[in-house]
Amino acid sequence: MKHMIKASFVATAVSVAAISGAQAQDVKVGVAAEPYPPFTSPDASGNWVGWEVEFMEAVCAEAKLNCVITPVAWDGIIPALTSGKIDMIVGSMSITEERLKTIDFSDKYYNTPTSIIGAKGDDFEATPEGLSGKILGVQVSTIHAAYADKYFAPAADDIKQYQTQDEANQDLAAGRVDAVQADAIALDAFLKSDAGACCEYKGNVADDTAILGAGVGVGLRKGEDELKEKINAAIAAIRTNGTYEEFSKKYFDFDIYGG
CATH class of the missing domain: 3.40.190.10 (Periplasmic binding protein-like II)
Incomplete structure (x- = not known):
């Protein structure tokens, strides 16, 4: 966004x-x-x-x-x-x-799947272990915020919430967060943009239908x-x-x- x-x-x-x-x-x-x-x-x-x-x-x-x-x-x-x-x-x-x-x-x-992206060259997976010590950006009041709070908060250094997905993506491009979680298609659109040239797909998160729907x-x-x-x-x-x-x-x- x-x-x-x-x-x-x-x-x-x-x-x-x-x-x-x-x-x-x-x-x-x-x-x-x-x-x-x-x-x-x-x-x-x-x-x-x-x-x-x-x-x-x-x-x-x-x-x-x-x-x-x-x-x-x-x-x-x-x-x-x-x-x-x-x-x-x-x-x-x-x-x-x-x-x-x-x-x-x-x-x-x-x-569609839920994915995580991060900076190119920063080798990690879309798992709690992979996000250990990292800062993850998510949009407020979304399934992604709820999922991150349950699965990634204990391991991640911080979960930062943003009013818009675009703000999270901008902070990723600027290096203020290490990763962003969102819908795979929305993140793919960002990766194909000029601003998204910084980053790459790290993987899909493990499914949890109760949270992700x-x-x-x-x-x-x-x-x-x-x-x-x-x-x-x-x-x-x-x-x-x-x-x-x-x-x-x-x-x-x-x-x-x-x-």
Whole structure:
């Protein structure tokens, strides 16, 4: 992720479903206000683009929803949902047992590994032993922060939490942390950037579904069963009719849906 998006981007429309004989249901879709390429980020004109934006557009069109992007700071996005400021979250949010205590989720729409990167030439593995004595950067209020606290805090010299993934990546490039943990695809995007030339992939962390979840889903308020059914049906439809594969291949050379 990069720097925080200014308020002028709030409530940017991404799609308006064309519906014959019926009015589209207006839905405010919460995304993290911090750009998170290749999933969500604003282009030079301030329009939101990325894989998750295209996923959102396809799902909303299929479900006949008039969806409007509403950026929210990541650490406040669940409260924004439960308080009614937004109607659903499409923000690479993993389905976890802890989050299910507060909100509901759609079916999974992608699932990728959790990885660790570090400086080139610094030889270590993505294990507690490998991170012994090192400083690890993670984004606040994420599954990665929870995972690092459980598995790496006893061994690591320090676990530094950042408001955005971009800030963690910048500190890694500047040598202020030794490693960063995040979603494999998001870290791959950083490694392919000019700033990421400093660093390299160190490995995937050992899986813990209770913390890392069983994939990413659309976050929904509890009790919104009708909306959940529409979203689940739309996800299944775009997977079946080829739409999901069509927009995904513009970003990835593998099946992001996962096992």
